Amino acid sequence: MxxxxxxxxxxxxxxxxxxxxxxxxxxxxxxxxxxxxxxxxxxxxxxxxxxxxxxxxxxxxxxxxxxxxxxxxxxxxxxxxxxxxxxxxxxxxxxxxxQRSVAEIFSMLFQLAAMVGEAEQGAQRITQMQADLRTMQAAVAAKVTAGARRPKVFFEEWDTPHISAIRWVSELVGIAGGDDCFPELATQSLGKNRIIADGAEIVLRNPDIILGSWCGKKFRPENVAAREGWGVVNAVRHKQLFEIKSPDILQPGPAALTDGVQKMHQIILQWMDADQSGAFQP
CATH class of the missing domain: 3.40.50.1980 (Nitrogenase molybdenum iron protein domain)
Structure with a gap:
């Protein structure tokens, strides 16, 4: 029976x-x-x-x-x-x-872990990821206390048209040590609402670092540098254009909270050190 x-x-x-x-x-x-x-x-x-x-x-x-x-x-x-x-x-x-924010990603991870009977392990892994992110924030704070400045970062999710960072990416840029050039757009969940129609606005905000993650298409720094009028942008002048591969940052899950943010952190720390040494002259 x-x-x-x-x-x-x-x-x-x-x-x-x-x-x-x-x-x-x-x-x-x-x-x-x-x-x-x-x-x-x-x-x-x-x-x-x-x-x-x-x-x-x-x-x-x-x-x-x-x-x-x-x-x-x-x-x-x-x-x-x-x-x-x-x-x-x-x-x-x-x-x-x-999930659209760092906090919401953590919530999703815990919910899914609980669904498959792994709430305790999920909580432990989440706690470790949070500790790693706090260590990252502390490293940035120490550099700022020592006189370093935080770079302005433009994260480009798509090139034509220009689409800026979604919320969790913007938040992770901040944790990594940078300041998103378009924080007002990060709260918009849809890409069409994060479009920057006029590239001149990006030039005006003059990012120190440009990070590209073109949603599955290879980022081409040389194409960005060749955009009309972009030669005056600090990131272009100092060759601070880098790719963060989309699977590492545009998936709102473990990758973004570990590999993706760590790669941004390394780029930003290197920029801080170079800036303090006087390598990036006005």
Whole structure:
């Protein structure tokens, strides 16, 4: 006789429509629960070899997902609402996270860890990430106390048109030691609302560092430097143009809170040291 009171502790067959949930489940040692992933997944690298790819970002292979018999599908943001709606109509449990800030990313990570029975491990990992970020902030504060200044940073999420940093990236720029040139746009969740129509406004704000992460397209510093009128920008004059690869910073999950912010931190610390030494003359 079937035990009507038996239930599985958390979802056992998960489809991840974006990379950050896949990466987190692997870090938690729960990759055996994953039965399908996004085609854009590169972290961890082995996931691409181990799991079938069933979605892009704005589209998904609904029939293939159904064949995998998931008991939970994880997605991100209103941009995946149509995918979620179709799966819900077919009776699939769907959880859509919508984390846009550093605090919301931590909240998402804890919620997912709890869903798969790893709340304690998740909390420990989150605590360590938070400690690392505080260490980063302390290092910046020490340099500022010693006379260094914080650089103005323009983070370009797309080149044509210019799109500035989303909220969690802007916050991580601040933690890494820089000041976002367009903080007023960071609160806008949609890229179309972070468009800077006139590149002259970027020139006017004169960033000391330009970080590019063109959402899957290779960042070309030489193209940025060659933009009309940009030769006067401090970042261009002093060759402070760097790529932060999009999987490391534009996925609102573990990568941004570790590798992505660390890369920005290293760039900013090097800039602070050079600036203090007088290498960047007006």
């Amino acid at each position: 079937t035990d009507l009171l038996h239930f599985s502790p958390g979802p056992q067959r998960i489809v991840c429509l974006t990379e950050e949930t896949t990466e987190w489940l692997y870090l938690l040692g729960q990759e055996h629960r994953i039965v399908g992933i996004s085609g854009y997944t590169v972290r961890p690298k082995r996931a691409r070899d181990e799991k079938p790819r069933v979605s892009a970002f704005l589209s998904a292979k609904i029939e293939k997902i159904m064949e995998l018999q998931p008991d939970c599908v994880l997605g991100f943001s209103d941009l995946q609402a149509d995918i979620a709606a179709e799966l819900v109509k077919r009776g699939v449990q769907v959880t859509i996270f919508n």
